[in-house]
Amino acid sequence: xxxxxxxxTKKCVGCSDCVVACQTENNVPIGYCRDWIVEVTDGTYPxxxxxHRSERCNHxxxxxxxxxxxxxxxxxxxxxxxxxTKNKCIGCGACIASCPYDARYTHPEGxxxxxxxxxxxxxxxxxxxxxAVCPTKCMYFGDLDDPNSDxxxxxxxRKYKTLIPEAGTNPQLYFLI
Amino acid sequence: MxxxxxxxxxxxxxxxxxxxxxxxxxxxxxxxVIPENPKGPWRMPxxxxxxxxxxxxxxxxxxxxxxxxxxGQIQKIIGNDDDPNSNGRFCPRGTGGVGMYYDEDRLQTxxxxxxGDDGKQTFKKATWDEAFDFxxxxxEKVIEEHGPECIALFTHGSGGTYFGNLLKSLxxxxxxxxxxxxxxxxxxxxxxxxxxxxxxxxxxxxxRDSKCMVLIGSHIGENMHNGHVQEMSDAIxxxxxxxxxxxxxxxxxxxxxxxxxxxxxxxxxxxxxxxHVLIYEERYDKKYVEQYTFGFEQLKEHVKHMTPEWAYGITxxxxxxxxxxxxxxxxxxxxxxxxxxxxVTWYGDDTQRLRAVAILNxxxxxxxxxxxxxxxxxxxxxxxxxxxxxxxxRTWRDAMGGKYELADLALANGVCDATIPSATMDCSIKAxxxxxxxxxxxxxxxxxxxxxxxALDLMVVVDTMPMEITGYADVVLPExxxxxxxxxxxxxxxxxxxxxxxxxxxxxxxxxxPAWWMxxxxxxxxxxxxxxxxxxxxxxxxxxxKKVGSSLDEMxxxxxxxxxxxxxxxxxxxxxxxxxxxxxGKIELYSTSLEEYGFDPMPKYTAHPEPPAGYYxxxxxxxxMHTFSRTANNPNLTDLMDENTVWVNPKVAxxxxxxxxxxxxxQNQDNVISTFPIKVRVTERIRWDxxxxxxxxxxxxKKLSRAFGRGASDSExxxxxxxxxxxxGTGMRGNFITFRFNKA
Numbered sequence: 072x073x074x075x076x077x078x079x080t081k082k083c084v085g086c087s088d089c090v091v092a093c094q095t096e097n098n099v100p101i102g103y104c105r106d107w108i109v110e111v112t113d114g115t116y117p118x119x120x121x122x123h124r125s126e127r128c129n130h131x132x133x134x135x136x137x138x139x140x141x142x143x144x145x146x147x148x149x150x151x152x153x154x155x156t157k158n159k160c161i162g163c164g165a166c167i168a169s170c171p172y173d174a175r176y177t178h179p180e181g182x183x184x185x186x187x188x189x190x191x192x193x194x195x196x197x198x199x200x201x202x203a204v205c206p207t208k209c210m211y212f213g214d215l216d217d218p219n220s221d222x223x224x225x226x227x228x229r230k231y232k233t234l235i236p237e238a239g240t241n242p243q244l245y246f247l248i
Numbered sequence: 249m250x251x252x253x254x255x256x257x258x259x260x261x262x263x264x265x266x267x268x269x270x271x272x273x274x275x276x277x278x279x280x281v282i283p284e285n286p287k288g289p290w291r292m293p294x295x296x297x298x299x300x301x302x303x304x305x306x307x308x309x310x311x312x313x314x315x316x317x318x319x320g321q322i323q324k325i326i327g328n329d330d331d332p333n334s335n336g337r338f339c340p341r342g343t344g345g346v347g348m349y350y351d352e353d354r355l356q357t358x359x360x361x362x363x364g365d366d367g368k369q370t371f372k373k374a375t376w377d378e379a380f381d382f383x384x385x386x387x388e389k390v391i392e393e394h395g396p397e398c399i400a401l402f403t404h405g406s407g408g409t410y411f412g413n414l415l416k417s418l419x420x421x422x423x424x425x426x427x428x429x430x431x432x433x434x435x436x437x438x439x440x441x442x443x444x445x446x447x448x449x450x451x452x453x454x455x456r457d458s459k460c461m462v463l464i465g466s467h468i469g470e471n472m473h474n475g476h477v478q479e480m481s482d483a484i485x486x487x488x489x490x491x492x493x494x495x496x497x498x499x500x501x502x503x504x505x506x507x508x509x510x511x512x513x514x515x516x517x518x519x520x521x522x523x524h525v526l527i528y529e530e531r532y533d534k535k536y537v538e539q540y541t542f543g544f545e546q547l548k549e550h551v552k553h554m555t556p557e558w559a560y561g562i563t564x565x566x567x568x569x570x571x572x573x574x575x576x577x578x579x580x581x582x583x584x585x586x587x588x589x590x591x592v593t594w595y596g597d598d599t600q601r602l603r604a605v606a607i608l609n610x611x612x613x614x615x616x617x618x619x620x621x622x623x624x625x626x627x628x629x630x631x632x633x634x635x636x637x638x639x640x641x642r643t644w645r646d647a648m649g650g651k652y653e654l655a656d657l658a659l660a661n662g663v664c665d666a667t668i669p670s671a672t673m674d675c676s677i678k679a680x681x682x683x684x685x686x687x688x689x690x691x692x693x694x695x696x697x698x699x700x701x702x703a704l705d706l707m708v709v710v711d712t713m714p715m716e717i718t719g720y721a722d723v724v725l726p727e728x729x730x731x732x733x734x735x736x737x738x739x740x741x742x743x744x745x746x747x748x749x750x751x752x753x754x755x756x757x758x759x760x761x762p763a764w765w766m767x768x769x770x771x772x773x774x775x776x777x778x779x780x781x782x783x784x785x786x787x788x789x790x791x792x793x794k795k796v797g798s799s800l801d802e803m804x805x806x807x808x809x810x811x812x813x814x815x816x817x818x819x820x821x822x823x824x825x826x827x828x829x830x831x832x833g834k835i836e837l838y839s840t841s842l843e844e845y846g847f848d849p850m851p852k853y854t855a856h857p858e859p860p861a862g863y864y865x866x867x868x869x870x871x872x873m874h875t876f877s878r879t880a881n882n883p884n885l886t887d888l889m890d891e892n893t894v895w896v897n898p899k900v901a902x903x904x905x906x907x908x909x910x911x912x913x914x915q916n917q918d919n920v921i922s923t924f925p926i927k928v929r930v931t932e933r934i935r936w937d938x939x940x941x942x943x944x945x946x947x948x949x950k951k952l953s954r955a956f957g958r959g960a961s962d963s964e965x966x967x968x969x970x971x972x973x974x975x976x977g978t979g980m981r982g983n984f985i986t987f988r989f990n991k992a
Contacts, residue, residue: 084503092343095343206478
């Protein structure tokens with residue numbers, strides 16, 4: 072099993088619904104976030120291009136955060152998701168420094184927090200909160216090992232990119248372009 | 249009456265209670281929360297309890313579920329899968345609606361304006377009885393001295409229904425929402441003049457099945473009209489062609505096959521040129537036009553000279569692009585939507601511009617066709633019987649001197665004008681009830697609004713938040729949020745008619761109350777209790793629901809109920825005989841009703857003033873995470889966006905030496921300077937002759953702790969209003985601004 076997510080940049084309007092849905096689902100304190108929107112403008116008026124991306128932890132197969140965690144709090148879990156065990160985390164911030172995607176933050180209670188792909192929902196057969204709420208249905212989540220999953224199918228059909236592939240982390244967040 | 253009778257009062261000055269807000273209230277709230285019936289029939293298989301609601305953060309009113317956690321706190325709000333407005337997916341504002349409940353700056357108790365011995369005006373805390381006593385006495389006096397017609401209601405929210413009933417029971421029809429003359433009014437009138445019916449809300453655009461959609465200044469995706477955003481995304485998936493006309497590279501423009509970066513204020517010329525191409529290249533739907541329309545030959549003659557070459561000189565859009573886009577519309581027709589948009593009060597000739605939009609749709613045969621406009625249906629839900637409302641002796645219209653007769657709803661600005669005493673009126677409006685609309689930010693021409701407010705004998709403001717308008721009130725009534733109350737049923741038009749229920753997830757915080765309760769109490773005090781023939785709203789809702797084959801109990805469990813359509817078909821059948829509700833019974837390309845009233849029967853382009861050197865046209869719009877100024881203090885939504893910026897083209901920035909993030913003041917053509925500075929966003933996404941800002945920021949009430957002084961208000965810079973002579977809409981895009989580096 073290999074959980075992954077694809078985000079269709081052709082459909083995303085950058086509304087941040089994924090951000091607030093994640094906050095209310097996962098009790099992320101106001102002022103912090105596990106996912107966020109990036110907007111990139113290219114060109115000169117009127118030859119322009121605009122890309123919206125909903126970004127979060129890439130749940131890398133080769134995760135520098137897991138490798139550098141001194142206590143084993145950061146670890147691989149079901150479907151290759153990268154998770155943090157709250158009570159093992161000492162808040163040293165090594166993982167934050169090592170993440171090329173800046174996907175982690177220190178929770179005001181002292182531990183490091185990040186996207187979990189909403190495993191608590193996925194285990195109940197639900198979609199992650201961001202995927203379930205998105206008004207443009209621009210996000211696809213599922214098991215890459217299952218050729219019939221939403222994410223496998225859309226990745227087969229469409230052109231995609233990953234972010235900072237040169238970091239060698241083998242990210243599992245795909246952006247359809 | 250002294251000019252300063254109504255000094256602005258910040259709710260914060262009202263007493264010590266508001267000062268320690270924050271954590272203290274959160275704690276207090278933990279103690280008083282009573283988990284409501286966790287074993288109720290809507291208990292979910294996981295740890296949360298859910299209650300149905302429909303959203304009040306914007307007018308789309310999506311239906312959903314409020315989920316509570318084990319501590320009895322609101323955890324999240326999620327869409328209801330059976331709701332056609334949301335399809336189970338809320339937008340960021342609906343999802344962040346929890347912040348409306350938790351906002352610690354909320355209004356807490358009724359307040360009455362008092363003048364101290366030192367002449368200083370303050371708000372005094374009051375009980376509901378004291379507040380009602382005060383309002384009752386004032387209203388009785390207005391009714392006795394001037395008549396009940398001198399009471400007006402401004403409303404933008406569900407609670408307004410009951411205040412509307414209160415006014416009607418007293419004998420006043422001065423009930424108005426700024427969403428008409430400051431927003432969609434010209435569109436309704438333009439479409440009524442053409443098709444004999446308006447669009448209402450949600451607009452019955454069949455985007456889901458559209459093959460070509462044209463957006464003119466409409467920024468779907470930034471305006472988060474939920475169902476339309478969803479369907480546009482579906483249309484993108486299916487490879488629909490999108491054509492966006494906008495001087496700004498909007499989000500929608502970035503998703504479009506064609507972006508036409510038009511010179512602002514020239515849209516009507518482009519529309520007429522498109523009409524020209526469709527007619528003279530014979531690309532219109534001939535059968536449809538012949539069967540259903542009136543005035544084709546006149547139109548053909550009228551647009552003869554309106555060639556793409558003619559329009560090029562006006563719009564800066566190249567002739568071949570105009571032709572190519574017209575052809576795209578024709579290839580996809582009738583599954584083409586020339587989208588009517590929503591906020592269309594721009595240049596004062598807006599009804600005519602929307603007439604041109606309607607005519608284009610008629611030529612493409614998309615009205616009543618799959619992928620164009622479907623035939624919506626809406627449930628009929630009877631109310632609890634009550635005596636007929638008295639007929640008012642006069643309305644705001646009498647103050648208009650026969651102008652704007654084609655307005656099909658009351659004009660907020662008209663009611664405002666009818667409040668300012670003048671020699672031509674025998675009586676001006678003396679009392680306002682303002683429910684859920686911050687007129688200070690909503691109405692253009694603020695000095696005019698202030699003059700009206702100063703002429704009032706009574707202003708009652710009903711709101712959840714200390715918006716600017718509360719500072720000018722005589723009485724402030726704290727409404728509880730939509731998460732703490734029942735309201736009238738949501739009965740919306742859509743492909744399938746639905747009804748949906750809002751019920752409280754929490755007890756009202758502080759001393760806040762639902763609007764229905766306030767209106768009913770006031771009605772009883774004023775001897776009109778017979779118009780509110782129910783003890784509680786639950787009783788009224790249950791009565792209504794049983795009339796349509798449901799019940800309050802059922803709706804508490806399902807939230808949304810679909811009802812059967814009265815008409816079988818979503819679209820006209822091929823060749824079906826149809827009588828349109830116009831003078832000729834046809835779709836009027838040539839409008840006989842406009843002609844009757846002395847207006848152009850077919851749209852004509854007229855040039856509008858352009859910014860003088862050193863000035864830029866002020867264009868304003870929406871951000872997906874905010875609804876006007878209503879959400880500007882919402883803790884969850886300010887976390888996503890806490891201020892607006894002024895978008896400036898890099899060429900302009902270079903000329904002025906402006907840097908990204910630099911703060912500037914904006915000054916308009918009438919020398920009005922923004923109260924607060926605003927940060928510059930240097931971006932290629934805006935034309936060099938315009939600036940852009942998101943509406944709803946720059947709040948001046950300190951009690952809005954997160955919104956105060958964040959960004960600038962576009963509204964205060966809109967002092968030039970271009971009135972629509974047909975229906976009284978307030979065109980607001982004829983204001984020009986320049987930059988100032990300091991205020992003095």
